[in-house]
Amino acid sequence: MNLRRLIAIVVKELRQLRRDRLTFAMIVGIPTMQLLLFGYAINLDIRHLSAAVLDQAQTAQSREVVAQLQQTGVLDFSYRLRTTQEIDALLRAGKISAALVIPPDFERRIAVQDEPPLQIIVDGSDQVVQQAARQLGALPLTTLLAPLQATPVNNVEIVNFYNPERRAPVNTVPGLIGVILTMTMVLFTAMAIVRERERGNLEFLIATPLSPAELTIGKVLPFIAIGLIQVTVVLALGVLIFRVPINGSLLDVYAASFVFIIASLALGVFLSTLANTQFQSMQLAFFTFLPQILLSGFMFPFAGMPWPAQWLAEIFPMTHFVRLIRGIMLRAATLAELWPELAALGAFCVIVLTIAIARTRKRLD
């Protein structure tokens, strides 16, 4: 490792980057765009689902239940029906997402408690709707019906700890740092290294005393700085626009991000050893990108996944980073408390970088 050569690579890389306007714009553009997209568009709080009601009981109590459900704002009863066949037709046509059915013996069922007194039929083709309606079915009915019941059943009170208002951005923004870093760091490094090969520069470089480690490290160093800039952009916008709290230490946030950036760069370097063209490296980057986002716990709850998916997810750096960053930013955890995640990231870096450097060829064949 020769410092003069290493600096030469870094300087060259920065000079090239300065002239590559597209990449330069992506460094700030990707985090901003994604933050706004995820922050505003992806909102898992379901409201005003179009719904129908089939009230076969037609009693004062049944009308009271319908009115109260309407008030929750989750369901909009835009259809009042007379037969069950109508529900089927409306659901299939996509005009409603849910239907409330109150059976003729509604009051008897409440009294005897042998069968559920209410039924909500849900459009199961939309998972999010299904989930929302299920919660609706489970929660409010006990409270709604409590006055009617002879012996009240257990009223479950849900207390929301770290995100009391249940605002989606609070959950998404920390994970989004992971998404953005995964996307840009892996892609940029994989492409930057393969570019040397594709453009023929490597043929010149390998006839010089430059070592593969010097080339790789020199090319990757600027991206660490770029990654940290991106973290700053997301944090700043998250705090300013979406009022996302940073409950833990800011230093811990950056420390965790730093280790994650190294892990992503390591993955990018590894991918670059598999690809011959920039296009191939882009495909490979996306190939690792999707499972990381889907399985990391950023989009779907980790606990709900089958064990092979969980096992796979444990390999991905993003899984550990999502746990780290949510822990630090939302639960005010310290890095010391989250050491197993940090250790997993560290192990990933060491293993993947070792393989990558071993695979980097100093010859053309």
Add this chain to the structure above:
Amino acid sequence: MPRTDTGNAIVARGLTRRFGNLVAVDHLDLTVERAQVYGFLGPNGSGKSTTIRMLCGLLLPSAGDIEVLGFKIPQQADELKRRIGYMTQKFSLYEDLTVTENLEFVAAVHELDRARAKARIGELVERYALRDLRGQLAGTLSGGEKQRLALAAAVLHEPELLLLDEPTSAVDPQSRREFWDSLFALVDAGTTILVSTHFMDEAERCHRLAILDHGHLVADGTPRELMDSLSGHVLVVASTDLRRARELLEKFPGVDACAQIGAHLRVLASDGAGVRERIGAHLREGGVEAKVETAAPNLEDVFVSVTRGRNEHAEKAA
């Protein structure tokens, strides 16, 4: 491993490289003396680039021994890399860096200290007429300018051996002449140059020449020696009916090749003694009025002669 200095810049024995079933270089023996321009002449796919890449340790040979500047290759390739300059067929510096930035980068890669790098870059931009282009991005240079920049980058660290892989393929004739002048200036300063080309005029300028065909070394020597070996074998036929004359000659035993050059046929005969008279008689018998004269062989004749012999041999074997 110690460096053994035999006085020769390059010695290769039995050099072979296979790519799958293709034998790109087949048992090549090569000796290149110091402070010479040694040329590789051959058509595309003859193994020129593969040989050069093996000689500088970029490709592993499938078999054979190589010694370059006294270093065993590929074992001592790292030591060798400090002493060679390599200019690739395709421009391989950074198109999105300026002339100066490219040279600064190469200087740093070769560990020239900053003062030395600055002096050397100043010297080279002057020598290779790059002074006015210093701030220009390499990607916007013309073919000849790119080539001068590539040469400046290849000689920046004053290598003992310069390997040039078809350096003039994208360059106009004037730039080519200037380029060769600069090569001889380097040789005068003691540099050994190995250059591959498919231009006959360039090959003729080399001190020594190896002709490669399908991975085989089919001839080597000084251009003069190679041309003299064909003395008496090259004939020029002038006739009013060149088409008919050519038809007659192509089937005539002892005629290896026949090509129209302007208003003449250039004939390469394998059997020198009395061939001029026999060909003249044959044409007359065929009813063609023709004047047959011997001509001084040129390198193209040598090239056609040696590559043709091999190809026929290969066809018979197949």
